Amino acid sequence: MSMGTAEARYRSLETFRQSFLDRARDCSELTIPSLIPPDIHNATSDLYQPFQGIGARGVNNLASKLSLALMPPNSPFFRFMVEPYSLRELADDPQARTAVEQQLGEYERAVMSEIETSGDRVAVHEALKHLIVGGNVLLHIGPERTRVIHLDSYVVNREPNGEVLEIVVVEHVSPNALDKATAAKIQGKLEGDEKTLEVYTHIERKNEVFQVYQEVKGEVVAGSKGKYRADAVPFLPLRFSRIDGEDYGRGFVEELLGDLRSLEGLSQAIVEGSAAAAKVLFMVNPNGTTRMRSIAQAENTAIIEGNATDVSVLQMNKFNDYRVAYQAMQGIEERLAQQFMLQSSVQRNGERVTAEEIRYLASELEDTLSGIYSILSQEFQLPYVNRKIDVLTKAKKLPKLPENIVKPTIVTGMEALGRGHDLRKLDLFIQGMTQALGPDVLQQYVNLQDYIKRRATALGIETEGLIKTEEQIAQKMQKMQQQQVAMQAGPNAVQEGVKALGNSYVEQQRQAASEES
Numbered sequence: 351m352s353m354g355t356a357e358a359r360y361r362s363l364e365t366f367r368q369s370f371l372d373r374a375r376d377c378s379e380l381t382i383p384s385l386i387p388p389d390i391h392n393a394t395s396d397l398y399q400p401f402q403g404i405g406a407r408g409v410n411n412l413a414s415k416l417s418l419a420l421m422p423p424n425s426p427f428f429r430f431m432v433e434p435y436s437l438r439e440l441a442d443d444p445q446a447r448t449a450v451e452q453q454l455g456e457y458e459r460a461v462m463s464e465i466e467t468s469g470d471r472v473a474v475h476e477a478l479k480h481l482i483v484g485g486n487v488l489l490h491i492g493p494e495r496t497r498v499i500h501l502d503s504y505v506v507n508r509e510p511n512g513e514v515l516e517i518v519v520v521e522h523v524s525p526n527a528l529d530k531a532t533a534a535k536i537q538g539k540l541e542g543d544e545k546t547l548e549v550y551t552h553i554e555r556k557n558e559v560f561q562v563y564q565e566v567k568g569e570v571v572a573g574s575k576g577k578y579r580a581d582a583v584p585f586l587p588l589r590f591s592r593i594d595g596e597d598y599g600r601g602f603v604e605e606l607l608g609d610l611r612s613l614e615g616l617s618q619a620i621v622e623g624s625a626a627a628a629k630v631l632f633m634v635n636p637n638g639t640t641r642m643r644s645i646a647q648a649e650n651t652a653i654i655e656g657n658a659t660d661v662s663v664l665q666m667n668k669f670n671d672y673r674v675a676y677q678a679m680q681g682i683e684e685r686l687a688q689q690f691m692l693q694s695s696v697q698r699n700g701e702r703v704t705a706e707e708i709r710y711l712a713s714e715l716e717d718t719l720s721g722i723y724s725i726l727s728q729e730f731q732l733p734y735v736n737r738k739i740d741v742l743t744k745a746k747k748l749p750k751l752p753e754n755i756v757k758p759t760i761v762t763g764m765e766a767l768g769r770g771h772d773l774r775k776l777d778l779f780i781q782g783m784t785q786a787l788g789p790d791v792l793q794q795y796v797n798l799q800d801y802i803k804r805r806a807t808a809l810g811i812e813t814e815g816l817i818k819t820e821e822q823i824a825q826k827m828q829k830m831q832q833q834q835v836a837m838q839a840g841p842n843a844v845q846e847g848v849k850a851l852g853n854s855y856v857e858q859q860r861q862a863a864s865e866e867s
Contacts, residue, residue: 356550356565360518363505370598374484377603380610381405401617408690413478426462428735430454431759470496481590485601489586491737506587508597517553522546531572539567582740616679631664731760
């Protein structure tokens with residue numbers, strides 16, 4: 351790797367990023383302006399204030415839904431899966447297979463415990479908002495915490511198929527944050543009293559290894575060189591949508607930018623027009639008999655001298671025009687609310703709205719996220735889990751897992767969406783059979799235990815130890831039958847038992863007497 355070229359590579363790749371960055375800033379301006387501020391933004395500048403809030407509400411709502419779907423709380427979104435051939439070898443030894451599955455379950459809980467305590471959910475939620483608005487974001491998953499790097503602070507170079515070749519990150523740090531060796535190297539290159547320095551981090555792929563180093567003022571930062579496996583690199587450049595041949599993705603808001611701009615213009619016109627219409631001005635004919643001072647100083651219900659025709663109120667007479675604009679604005683708001691999956695948009699306006707209609711529309715809106723789930727599961731969830739496993743393994747908090755035998759598999763996102771469809775189909779099937787044939791026929795032809803297991807699988811619930819086995823059910827049935835027989839026998843059985851015990855005692859006494867004689 352050629353050193354001292356990180357800044358040059360950043361400036362070279364910056365040109366290809368500019369159009370995506372400009373588009374992201376336009377989208378941010380109409381949703382959350384502080385998310386991707388303008389290039390001239392600083393601590394004292396004023397950001398644009400939108401006249402409507404549905405863009406911000408929609409982005410936050412969609413980010414929350416994606417966050418819950420990709421990283422559900424108190425539930426692992428991945429599982430360690432054993433290679434199928436190894437499972438066949440364990441098929442003849444159920445105890446060994448159970449032990450392996452229990453051990454993998456402990457590994458899953460260890461990784462999830464690290465995720466829950468690391469506070470990564472906050473960073474992931476912020477990253478999802480950047481993806482929805484700007485379409486691109488970079489995550490740095492460090493050993494201690496996860497950082498979100500905005501689109502204006504990094505560049506990326508990809509192969510035509512989307513594989514990452516190169517990433518360059520620029521960060522502004524204080525000169526006091528540098529180590530002594532690096533500070534000595536750049537001492538002669540400082541221009542006056544520089545309060546911040548640009549530190550460039552260069553990540554480049556060489557075969558299956560990513561090589562990393564940092565550079566400041568053309569000098570390599572001491573101790574910054576390193577190597578990472580391709581599946582354990584800490585930098586994850588995420589995209590909301592994948593377009594082959596492009597280095598960057600497109601955001602969800604970009605597809606709705608036309609509606610957002612139209613809504614912004616109509617909202618501004620109605621707000622400003624309403625403020626103007628709310629202003630009340632009384633006009634008095636200067637040639638009339640009514641005096642302006644009499645009107646201005648008169649109290650409510652007072653009696654004054656004057657002519658009513660001399661006084662008029664200034665009116666805009668734009669009610670019909672604003673009504674048309676308001677109706678158009680309502681239609682745009684409804685479309686945007688449905689696209690952003692806001693709860694108020696699920697139920698249509700009407701006197702009779704069935705629960706099935708609401709469920710169908712909610713399911714249809716959830717299905718629109720299928721493409722988002724698929725790309726995020728490949729570019730975020732799986733690399734994120736691999737990186738966490740690598741961090742825990744290096745910290746000796748997790749034993750090294752055998753390669754090519756045990757691999758993490760994502761079980762949320764697209765997988766959960768498919769299970770949701772299976773659950774609805776299963777419930778509709780049972781409901782239809784019950785209504786058409788009756789519960790007796792249903793009980794005769796449907797395997798209840800298999801139905802319970804399939805429903806638990808569709809909900810993502812582990813059934814081991816929760817559902818009784820056939821042997822447990824048989825033992826319980828046998829015990830219940832014995833109790834029923836004892837209850838049916840009642841007092842007669844008790845009397846017979848006492849009589850039998852008495853006869854046995856009398857017989858024992860006779861035998862003892864005969865032996866003594």
